[in-house]
Amino acid sequence: MVKVLISDKLSPAAIAIFKERGVEVDVKTGLTPAELRAIIGGYDGLAIRSATxxxxxxxxxxxxxxxxxxxxxxxxxxxxxxxxxxGVVVMNTPFGNAITTAEHAIALMFALARQLPEASASTKAGKWEKNRFMGVELTAKTLGLIGCGNIGSIVADRAVGLKMKVLAYDPYLTEARAVQLGVEKAELDTVLAKADFITIHTPLTDATRNILSREAIAKTKKGVRIVNCARGGLLDEVALYDALVSGHVAGAALDVFEVEPATDSPLFALENVIATPHLGAATTEAQENVALQVAEQISDFLLTGSVSNALNMPSVSAEEAPRLRPYMELCRLLGAFAGQLTQAKDGVIKRVLIEYEGAAAALNHRPLTAAALAGLLGPVMEGVNMVSAPVFARDHGIEVAEGSNERVGDYQSLVRISVTSGADTRAVTGTLIGNGKPRLVEIKGIKVEADFAPHMLYVTNKDKPGFIGRFGMLLADAGVNIATFHLGRAAEGEDAICLVSTDGTTPDAVLAQVRALPLVMQATTLTF
Structure with a gap:
């Protein structure tokens, strides 16, 4: 039974989902870093919020x-x-609180426009300062969106409904999507110069940190109002304070801060600042939604292999997972075959081409390629798996390419992995047979039909009479029992391949004897 730790407060419904799915779950919140380190080794999954x-x-x-x-x-x-x-998959739940956070941004925008918190405090204090709180309308104003993804697009939709003009800065926003949302795609400087209100909806990364820097704030329209419900650190709080005091920025509404919990900030002393304690996702619906979603995603991954909303691994839907699983195993085995051959020769991989033909061409290739790279790099990189393999390949300067063709030849489906190292390129090809069993069908252009086995011996030799007899006798004399024996050749008298599965590991001394046989060009032990 797989085991999951919940280390932050989640809805009881999430715990129920884990248990219903047959996942053992422990709830231990408020752990210190040392306490977490002491127990985390016993868990397959970890469910968190922002505290851990x-x-x-x-x-x-x-x-x-x-x-x-x-x-x-x-x-x-x-x-x-x-x-x-x-090799640990990291998932989030990007849709569970999108509406809630977007609504909070809109609410803060209204509150800024009409000075609602100050007006409420004044009225509750027994004053009636009707002339003091002169607000502005949102209608016909320009809203500048910094980030137009899940949350930003909902804000845009609501703003368009309020008859605002929306300018959106987002490098990933396509023109077609902008038209669909009814917004105008613009560069950041344009948004800063023209917007009456600015809302931020980007993740916090090295590229977005301080996206509203002192220089950026200086480029904004005088009297602009700024809302941030995304992440602290996206704007320069000191520069914002100075711009608010000078009057260049008319007001700001912040739900997030660079240091949280934010219990003391110069911004709190300003009347034209609205501050809320990271309430973007703080609705009953959102809390329930993200808790249920994360429980489902972790359970699905641990039990079925499906991957949803992962930041470091291709997604695999629950519907795709059963269909992809045998192909992922085929790709892993082909990669491992090619990797072991390469390691036996020179071990320096420069380029990998993974081709999908027939039925395989119509599949989701990203997880298949990740599986192939995991198999390929496993012999030379410790601890590599589907999650880490693409990153390891990139970091080691390995060029990875894919190709696909829906044509059907001798087989309904084929996967071919070609590995270039030094001046050589080696290709291995496989298919699925029967109930999804992986099978080798071609090695370096030579047709060889063979199942994968835990222990195999790969030999290339010149096709001449007498070789098979000498090879078989050598193994017999050494006590190495042959389980299966597969042969292939390019043409009569030319290069040939002998692929043998054995009942155990072939000792190094026996392998050395095989290499010393006449006609043998290469001999390598393989394990799967």
Missing amino acids: KVTKEVLDVATNLKVIGRAGIGVDNVDVKSATSR
Whole structure:
């Protein structure tokens, strides 16, 4: 039974989902870093919100951990790079609180426009300062969106409904999507110069940190109002304070701060600042939604292999998972075959081409390619898996390419992996037979039909009479029992391949004898 730790407060419904799915679950909230490190090694999955910090030190001792699920959007409390290198999938729930956060941004925009918190405090104090609180309308004003993804697009939709003009800065926003949303795609400087209201809806990354810097704030329209419900650190709080005091910025509404909990800030002293304690996702519906979603995602991954909303691994839907699983195993085995051959020769991989033909061409290739790279790099890189393999390949300068063709030849489906190392390129090809069993069908252009076995011996030789007899006798004399024996050749008298599965590992001394046989060009033991 797989085991999951919930280390932050989640809805009881999430716990129920784990138990209903047959996942053992422990709830231990408020753990210190040392306490978390002491127990994390016993868990396959970890469900968190924002309180738990999953650092490199935690991941280094999380020897069984396979998946981290964040109930919410931001994962800045997770060392995603370390998780990836450890082969741990990191998931979030980007849709569970999107509406709630977008509505909070709109609410703060209204509150800024009409000075609602100050007016409420004044009225409750027994004053009737009707002339003091002169607001502005949202209708016909320009809203500048910094980020137009899940949440930003909902804000845009609501703003268009309020008859606002919307300018959106987002490098990933296509013109077609902008038209669909009814917004105008614009560069950041244009948004800063023209917007009456600015709302921020981007994740916190190295590229977006301080996106509203002192220089950026100086470029904004005088009298602009700024809303941030995304992440602290996206704007320069000191520069914002100065701009508010000078009057260049008319008001700001902040739900997030660079340091949280934010219990003391110069911004709190300003009347034209509205501050809320990170309430973007704080609705009953959102809390329930993200808790249920993260429980489902972690359970699905651990039990079926489906991957949803992962930051460091291709998605695999629950419907795709059963269909992809045998192909992923085929790709892993082909990669392992090619990797072991390459390691036996020179071990330096420069380029990998993975081709999908027939039925395989119509599949989701990203997880298949990840599986192939995991198999390929496994013999030379310790601890590599589907999560870490693409990153390891990139970091080691290995060029990875894909190709697909729906044509059907001798087989309904084929996967071919070609590996270039030095001046050589080696290709291995496989298919699925029967009930999804992987099978080799071609090695280096030579047709060889063979099943994968735990222990195999791969030999290339010149096709001449007498070789098979000498080879068989050598193994027999050494006590190596042959389970299956597969042969192939390019043409009569030319290069040939002999692929043998054995009942155990072939000793190094026996392998040396095989290499010394006449006509043998290469001999390598393979394990799967």
